[in-house]
Amino acid sequence: xxxxxxxxxxxxxxxxxxxxxxxxxxxxxxxxxxxxxxxxxxxxxxxxxxxxxxxxxxxxxxxxxxxxxxxxxxxxxxxxxxxxxxxxxxxxxxxxxxxxxxxxxxxxxxxxxxxxxxxxxxxxxxxxxxxxxxxxxxxxxxxxxxxxxxxxxxxxxxxxxxxxxxxxxxxxxxx
Amino acid sequence: xxxxxxxxxxxxxxxxxxxxxxxxxxxxxxxxxxxxxxxxxxxxxxxxxxxxxxxxxxxxxxxxxxxxxxxxxxxxxxxxxxxxxxxxxxxxxxxxxxxxxxxxxxxxxxxxxxxxxxxxxxxxxxxxxxxxxxxxxxxxxxxxxxxxxxxxxxxxxxxxxxxxxxxxxxxxxxx
Numbered sequence: 001x002x003x004x005x006x007x008x009x010x011x012x013x014x015x016x017x018x019x020x021x022x023x024x025x026x027x028x029x030x031x032x033x034x035x036x037x038x039x040x041x042x043x044x045x046x047x048x049x050x051x052x053x054x055x056x057x058x059x060x061x062x063x064x065x066x067x068x069x070x071x072x073x074x075x076x077x078x079x080x081x082x083x084x085x086x087x088x089x090x091x092x093x094x095x096x097x098x099x100x101x102x103x104x105x106x107x108x109x110x111x112x113x114x115x116x117x118x119x120x121x122x123x124x125x126x127x128x129x130x131x132x133x134x135x136x137x138x139x140x141x142x143x144x145x146x147x148x149x150x151x152x153x154x155x156x157x158x159x160x161x162x163x164x165x166x167x168x169x170x171x172x173x174x175x
Numbered sequence: 176x177x178x179x180x181x182x183x184x185x186x187x188x189x190x191x192x193x194x195x196x197x198x199x200x201x202x203x204x205x206x207x208x209x210x211x212x213x214x215x216x217x218x219x220x221x222x223x224x225x226x227x228x229x230x231x232x233x234x235x236x237x238x239x240x241x242x243x244x245x246x247x248x249x250x251x252x253x254x255x256x257x258x259x260x261x262x263x264x265x266x267x268x269x270x271x272x273x274x275x276x277x278x279x280x281x282x283x284x285x286x287x288x289x290x291x292x293x294x295x296x297x298x299x300x301x302x303x304x305x306x307x308x309x310x311x312x313x314x315x316x317x318x319x320x321x322x323x324x325x326x327x328x329x330x331x332x333x334x335x336x337x338x339x340x341x342x343x344x345x346x347x348x349x350x
Contacts, residue, residue, distance in 0.1 A: 051273045058278070084256040084262040095266065099274045100274070102227075
C-alpha cells in the first residue's frame with residue numbers, strides 16, 4: 001500500500017483478467033463509503049501471429065488507462081495452471097498487460113482467485129457465477145455482464161476491500 | 176520477411192532467450208557474406224515481486240535496443256512446456272520481452288529450438304553445448320560464453336540463415 005494513499009481519497013481502480021484471446025477489464029471508483037462502476041469490457045485480439053496479439057493487449061491496456069485514468073491496478077495472481085500450453089499463452093498475455101500498466105506507472109496489486117471469492121461471496125471456493133452475481137449487486141449493474149469483464153470488476157472490488165482494510169488498520173495504529 | 180529487406184543491406188539482429196530470472200540476449204550484424212558479433216549478455220532480474228521483474232525485462236530490452244539499434248528480432252517459439260508453473264513464468268517473461276521489442280517497432284521472427292539446432296549444427300536434436308560450440312566458431316568468440324547469451328546468439332544466426340535463404344529465393348524468382 002502506497003503511503004500517499006489515504007482513506008478520504010477517491011481512487012480509480014483498474015482490474016484486468018488477461019487471456020490470449022479475450023482480456024477482460026473493469027474500472028471502478030472507490031469513494032469514502034462506496035464503490036462506483038465506471039466501465040468494463042473485453043479486449044478481443046484477432047491477430048493470427050502471437051507476438052502481434054501481445055502487442056494488441058499491451059496497446060489496448062495503455063489506451064484504457066489513457067481514457068479512464070485509473071490510479072491502481074489489480075490482477076489475478078496465478079500460482080499453478082492445469083495445462084502447460086495454456087499456461088504459456090496466459091503467461092504471455094499477463095506479461096503484456098502488466099508491462100503496459102507499469103509503463104503507465106500504476107502500482108500493481110495481485111490477488112489469488114480465492115481472495116476475490118472470499119472478499120465478494122465470503123467463500124474462497126465460490127462459483128464464478130456467484131462472483132458475477134455479487135459484482136452486479138455491489139456495483140448496481142443491470143443486464144448482461146460478460147464473465148471476463150465481471151472477473152476484472154471482481155478484482156477491482158477485492159482490491160478496494162483490501163485497500164480499505166489496510167487504511168483502517170493504518171489509521172487505528174497511528175492514532 | 177519485410178519486402179524492403181534486401182540482400183545487399185547490412186542488418187543488425189537481436190536474439191532474445193527469455194526467462195523469469197535470466198534473459199539472454201545477443202546482437203549480430205549480418206553483412207553480404209558474413210555475420211559479425213556485436214554484443215551479448217544476460218539480463219538478471221532481482222526483484223522479488225514478479226510484476227517488477229517483468230518491468231525490469233521490458234526496460235532492459237528497450238535499453239539494449241537503444242544502445243545497439245538492431246533492426247530485426249529473433250525469439251524462440253515455444254509450443255509446449257513440461258511444467259505448467261514454469262511455463263507460466265516463462266510466458267510472462269516472453270510477453271514482456273516481445274512487448275518491448277514491438278514498442279521499438281522491430282519485426283519479431285519466431286524459430287523453434289529444433290530450427291536453431293538444424294541451422295547451426297545440422298541436426299534438430301543437437302545438444303545445447305553443440306549449439307554453443309558452433310555459435311563460438313561462427314562468430315569467432317573466444318573464452319567464456321554464458322549459455323543464455325549463446326542461445327540468444329544461436330537465434331540470431333538461425334534468423335540470419337533463414338533471411339539469406341528467403342532473400343535468395345526472392346532474387347531467383349524475380350529475375
